[in-house]
Amino acid sequence: MKGDVLVIEEHHRRAAARLASELLRAVPPAPARLVVTVAGESGSGKSETATALSDELRRLTGLGALVLGQDDYFALPPRSNDARRREDPEWLGPHCEVRLDLLQDNLDAAREGATSIEKPLVDYAADSVASEVVALGDARVVVAEGTYVSLLRHVDCRVFIARSRLETREHRLRRNRGGEALDPFVESVLDTEHKIIAGHRHLADVVLTREFDVVRQR
Template sequence: MLIDKIKKLDTWTAPELPKNIPHGDMPGDKVEINEGHIKKANIIFPKLLQLLEEQANKGKEKVVITVCGGSGVGKSEIASILSYYLTKGGIKSYTLSGDNYPRRIPMHNDAERLRVYEELGREGLEDYLGSDKEIDFAEIEKIALDFKAGEKNISLKRMGRKEDELWHEVVDFSDTDVLIIEWTHGNSDNYKGVDIPILLNSTPKETLEHRRARNRDGATDSPFTTMVLEIEQGMIKSQAHKAKIIVSKQGEILSFDEYTKLMESES
């Protein structure tokens, strides 16, 4: 039973991370773990175990966690570390990338965002970003609910950046206890099935600086990209009240009130 596995971790101490650990299932995704990611994961994990125990005490044997936040905040890295810690401790987990579930491949989705903005302005873009028009929330909700219902084999989407890089793969979840969804929209109101949302905080300014440092899309300084990040940050903020764990950029656990004051002070 899940509760028995959790209780075995009552005296948990962070294990040393090997050079390479499993990460999310986005094709071509690169995870570069640094000391900041490890610090945050080590702060999150004891609290996560408490929340998992609460879920197990409710009779749940399969639990869905999401690690969400703005672009460049470390979702992939921290989700990978948490997943490694759980599996290493006897609670097998799988990390799913929500970035596999837009309705269009990245190139076409970027073009659609721009088309919507040019035709309908910022209001139209706000209506599109993070909505069912952009993302197949029904598919990811079905995965989460099927997992919790104990489905053994679940078909998962794989999406690269080119038109021929799109396929599905059946994954065996028969002995998996925890599904971790790492995704900007992981805490969205547009789908159900998440038990423990974890929010990694970043301000729009911090997000943009991160993207500039990574040169992620070659247009990080454009007014349009800045606007997209601001809109996404607004969505994340509006959903933050549902998060069970909120972590600051400095690696501190925040209450929702503390998070709200911090965001107001940095806006």
């Protein structure tokens, strides 16, 4: 998402280094690509971990890793989506807010060796959604990150960050997009999201603990 703010810290890089060393063994021969998802609650460090993982894979191999953020796949841009949530209490969750079908299509194309994909691009400041063509080039791994990406299919490794909205409050305050970290309505949304997302932990192959230790579940 254009205009997003990332705060990548040592614990993100430490977890990414451990993940990268394991994932490299599973990268398929070109032109196929490995697909990884990084899920968790708002402010858990999904974007930072995915970006750190991409950086580490490039450092180790010299090859790229493409990060696809779920924020680009929302049906509405951020301020419009927030307004819709306030008007319609049913407008919350993966079944309505997020175009997971389009993200799935982009992942499948990348997995199968496409040289480029056309994807949405959200501009946070402009509250708009455009589209862009992304060349996949030397990318050998595609990482999708977001609250609901554990629900995607055809994934080689699902990572889940086990930090609740209360544990992520400090991180959210530091990012504080649009002042949302101090908004009681947003907190109520995050509480509802918590009830949805907590159940996704059992889908994960790898769990990152609240200290960002890497624990393999399967």
